[in-house]
Amino acid sequence: MQLRKLLAASAAVVALPTLAMAQPITGLYVGAGAMYNFKQIEHTKASPGAGIGSGKLRPDADGFGGVGSVGYGLGNGLRFEVEGSYRQDSIRSFGTSAPRTGQSTQQDYGVMANALYDIDLAPYGVSFMTPYVGVGAGYQWSHLNGFASKNLTTGNVAHIGGTDGNFAYQGIVGAAFPISAVPGLALTAEYRFMGILGDQTFEAQTYSNAGTGRRGNFKTTENLNHSLLLGVRYAFNTPQPAPAPVPVSAAPAVAPARTYLVFFDWDRADLTDRARQIIGEAAQNSTRVQTTRIEVQGNADKSGTPAYNQRLSLRRAQTVAAELVRDGVPSGSIDIQAFGDTRPLVQTAAGVREPQNRRVAIILR
Incomplete structure (x- = not known):
């Protein structure tokens, strides 16, 4: 039942209409989540004095838990974090060579250090x-x-309990869904595999029908956990959304202009209606003035990495060139250039979104 609820909640997260564009995390962030946990069968072994023998602990498929984390993102997709976690599972039986029954709970809790890498899908349209x-x-x-x-068979009752610790490891696969209404806030969905190394040793006492008791050690091995997690994450220094850019049209002049500027929304390479109007004017005026070639120069602001900005400026220039061809300009007369974030109209620091720098210049030579 808990698994069905978790999967339904995951589907609702994916369908949210308020999701924003994903951005790499730079600086401090915090996260928390609730999980469904499935613990694999644990093999057991007991000392001869315990009077139990070896067997298996069989958990029910109704475990639950939670995770809280503090991390730091480097801005290039790589993140490091420290987390505290808690898992609880019901144990419904203990099997050995002799038939046994019983009911209890097992808790696993501790601290983990994680290294994670965010995969940027924006260049692929996601x-x-x-x-x-x-x-x-x-x-x-x-x-x-x-x-x-x-x-x-014998009626003997074994009491097993205690706490023991060991080193642990885990693997994580997940996805973050940013929320546009709150910059820096994102919903997360994860699968985790966590294993505890070595044995965990507990105390065991066995009592017979006559009331006599035996004492010894009881060990479990192969403490392996599969977890599905839904959570939230907040990055503290996420930039605020930039205001909608105001297209700047060329000042009226007696002679046709030789330079035209086309502006783009943040992280976009598609054309607005105003951009198509400007490109149409450039195409029409290219036949009215003496023109040997048309330069199409793509640019980007500094909100992304230099490599990503170079690719984005090229896509913008190619989009404008294709629109010029549709407006009747011969493709052989068009020279496409991409300058990334190296030629800003407005000087800014790295990571700043500047509408005037997200542009393509059409120059009639």
Whole structure:
């Protein structure tokens, strides 16, 4: 039932209409989430004095837990974080060579350090989410909560409990869905695989029908967990959305202009109606003045990486050139150039969105 609810919630997250464009995290962020946990069967072994024998702990498929994290993003997709986690699973039986039954809970909790990498899909047309992968290592404690296991053949009852810890590891696959109404806020959906290394040792006492008792050690191995997680994440220094740019038209002149500027929305390479009007004017005037070639120069602001800005400025220049050809300009007379963020109209620091720098210049030579 919990798994069905979690999957339904995941589908609702993907369908939210308020998702914004994904951006790489730069600086401090925090996150938290709730999880459904499925624990694999654990193999057990007991000391000879415990009077139990080896067997298996069989968990129910109704585990749950939570995670809280603090991290730092480098702005290039790489992130590092520290998390605290808690998982609880019901143990419904303990199987050995002799039939046994019992009921209890097992808790796993600890601290992990994770390294994650966000995969930028914006160049491929996917900007509403950012998938990511990660690995982690740390320390986890396992607590067996007074498990009472009865031998259905002899009637002997074994009481098993205690806490033990060991080093742990995990793998993470997830996706973040930014929310446009709150810059920096994102919903997250993850799958995690977490394993605790080595054995966890607990105390065992076995009592017979006559009331006599035996004491020894009880160990579990292969503590492996599969978790589905839904959460939220907030990055503190996410830039605020830039205001809608105001297209700047060429000043009226007696002679046709030789330079035309076409502006673009942030992280976009498609044309607005105003942009098509300006391109149409440039195409028409190219036949009225003496023109040997037409330069189409693409530019971007500094809100992305230099490599991404170079690709974006080229896409913008190619879009404008294609519109000129549709307006009757011969393709052989068009010279396409891309300058990335190296020729700003307005000087800004790295990471700043500037509408005047998101442009293509059409120059009639």
